[in-house]
Amino acid sequence: MRVVINDQNIDYIFKRVRRSRSLRISIKRDGKITVTAPFFVSAKQGEKFLIHNGEWILEKLKQHKEKAAKSIFPSSHKDFLINKSRALRLAREKISKLNVFYCFKHAKVTIKNMNTRWGSCSKQGNLNFNYKMIYLSDELAEYIVAHELCHLSEMNHGRNFWKLVARTVPGWKILRKQLKNIN
Ligand SMILES: [Zn+2]
Numbered sequence: 804m805r806v807v808i809n810d811q812n813i814d815y816i817f818k819r820v821r822r823s824r825s826l827r828i829s830i831k832r833d834g835k836i837t838v839t840a841p842f843f844v845s846a847k848q849g850e851k852f853l854i855h856n857g858e859w860i861l862e863k864l865k866q867h868k869e870k871a872a873k874s875i876f877p878s879s880h881k882d883f884l885i886n887k888s889r890a891l892r893l894a895r896e897k898i899s900k901l902n903v904f905y906c907f908k909h910a911k912v913t914i915k916n917m918n919t920r921w922g923s924c925s926k927q928g929n930l931n932f933n934y935k936m937i938y939l940s941d942e943l944a945e946y947i948v949a950h951e952l953c954h955l956s957e958m959n960h961g962r963n964f965w966k967l968v969a970r971t972v973p974g975w976k977i978l979r980k981q982l983k984n985i986n
Contacts, residue, residue, distance in 0.1 A: 806850055808857035817849045826852045830863045832870075876935045883916040883934050890914045890934040897948035898930070901971050907955040921947045921982065924954035939985070946978040 805814050815836035826849065827839045838849045853860070891914045898912065910928040917933045924930055930951050936944045949972045957964035968975045 804846070804850070806853055808854060809861060811861065813853070813857075813860065815853060817846050819844070828853065828856055828860065830860065830867070832867055834864055834867055836860065876938045878916065878918065878935065880916065886934050886937055887914050890932065890937050893937055893944060894930070894932045894948060897945050898952060901945070901949050901952055904971055905952055905956075905967075907952055909952070909955055922951040924951045924958075926958070928955055930955075939982075942974075943978055943982060943985075946972050946975055946982070949975075 804817055805812055807813070813836065815838055817838050817840065819842050820839050821842060823839050823841045825841065826844060829837050829839070831837075836853075838853055840849050840852075891912065894912055894914065898909070908928065909930050910925075911930070913929065913931045914934045915931055916935075920933060921936060922930070922932045932947065932951070936947055939947075946968075949968055953964055953967040957967060965975065972978065
């Protein structure tokens with residue numbers, strides 16, 4: 804069945820269930836909507852109930868879509884364990900390469916499974932990287948490492964920081980933008 808909520812066509816399944824006592828809406832991850840109703844409830848009443856909860860439904864559908872868009876990369880714990888050492892090799896390789904120029908001293912290099920960040924640099928000089936950088940282009944991975952490496956010298960994102968980054972990654976501006984569009 805179909806209703807229109809805020810100019811959006813919403814398809815759903817109306818299902819009567821013997822043991823059900825009240826109307827219920829369920830939304831699956833793929834966006835499939837089911838209205839479950841007791842036997843005494845008509846399809847029209849089901850539709851009304853759906854429209855009444857329209858805002859909530861649209862919000863849920865939006866959330867599901869956003870989540871789906873984010874999962875371009877696998878990010879399970881299992882995937883992390885499988886690829887952790889590969890990511891560490893990549894990070895170390897890039898650090899060695901870039902440090903021929905910078906010669907910065909760093910402490911530990913750690914690989915983490917993060918959702919919103921690609922890397923970080925602590926006050927103690929520890930460098931952390933997101934294991935998912937193995938799924939990025941070589942250019943982007945190198946930019947991420949250069950970025951964190953430069954924080955060893957400049958802890959902020961001021962002009963001097965970007966000058967420093969530009970010494971090894973002249974195209975940092977475009978790469979930074981690209982990275983913002985990836986999640
Ligand atoms: Zn930074």
